[in-house]
Amino acid sequence: MRKPKKIHDGIFLIGGNGLTGPGDCLIYLIQSSSGLILIDCGLGEDINRLIANIKALDLDPKDLRALIITHCHIDHIGGGAELKRKFKVETYAHKYDVPAIEGEKLAMTGATLYGTDYEPFKIDHVLTMEKGEEPLDFGDYKLVCVHTPGHTPGSICVYTDINGKRVLFAQDVHGPLFEAFGSNITDFLESLDRLIALNADILCEGHFGVYQPASEVKNYIQRYIQQYSNRL
Numbered sequence: 001m002r003k004p005k006k007i008h009d010g011i012f013l014i015g016g017n018g019l020t021g022p023g024d025c026l027i028y029l030i031q032s033s034s035g036l037i038l039i040d041c042g043l044g045e046d047i048n049r050l051i052a053n054i055k056a057l058d059l060d061p062k063d064l065r066a067l068i069i070t071h072c073h074i075d076h077i078g079g080g081a082e083l084k085r086k087f088k089v090e091t092y093a094h095k096y097d098v099p100a101i102e103g104e105k106l107a108m109t110g111a112t113l114y115g116t117d118y119e120p121f122k123i124d125h126v127l128t129m130e131k132g133e134e135p136l137d138f139g140d141y142k143l144v145c146v147h148t149p150g151h152t153p154g155s156i157c158v159y160t161d162i163n164g165k166r167v168l169f170a171q172d173v174h175g176p177l178f179e180a181f182g183s184n185i186t187d188f189l190e191s192l193d194r195l196i197a198l199n200a201d202i203l204c205e206g207h208f209g210v211y212q213p214a215s216e217v218k219n220y221i222q223r224y225i226q227q228y229s230n231r232l
């Protein structure tokens with residue numbers, strides 16, 4: 001198994017990509033003065049390894065305070081119920097994906113594609129994001145959630161400016177788009193434009209890795225704008 005990796009000050013890759021089970025998305029951890037923040041939590045079949053990876057960074061999993069869900073797919077949310085049982089972690093997700101996460105629209109989670117059961121859990125902070133953005137204050141880390149619909153209706157991305165760098169967590173920039181997910185190609189392309197405009201220095205992506213500097217971030221997102229524009 002691989003070891004967790006520091007990406008930038010207080011920001012680590014702790015799951016997916018050989019760090020935890022093969023079904024997991026990439027899972028990122030932010031070490032803020034208000035506690036540990038997870039961006040997504042994987043399929044849920046390898047939570048013990050995820051916890052071990054937090055300890056391997058000399059951090060205490062009991063300090064987990066927040067789980068920010070980027071969207072309702074099982075490879076991003078499956079571990080949520082167990083994490084809530086084990087730790088005092090409060091969950092955040094966009095209102096359009098909350099019904100899937102809470103178990104009302106299970107088809108949207110993609111659980112059948114993964115051939116695994118999904119255990120729903122409650123979202124403590126439903127993000128309405130009426131202005132398209134919502135700031136979250138975690139002491140030294142100010143996170144901004146941006147509504148980026150398209151892959152699913154309630155997909156969000158999160159960015160933070162820390163020590164001279166803008167770090168963007170944008171999980172499923174590659175898609176795919178499926179009717180069962182509630183995908184919408186027009187929304188998706190608009191969201192990708194929004195991501196480009198953020199001018200991030202570091203992109204923490206959900207399946208393929210970390211991209212930097214800013215020119216690489218742009219190239220990566222641009223590639224999918226081209227690919228999906230051709231389908232319109």
Ligand SMILES: [Zn+2]
Nearest residue numbers: 071073151172
């Ligand atoms: Zn997805």
Ligand SMILES: [Zn+2]
Nearest residue numbers: 025073172206
């Ligand atoms: Zn994904």
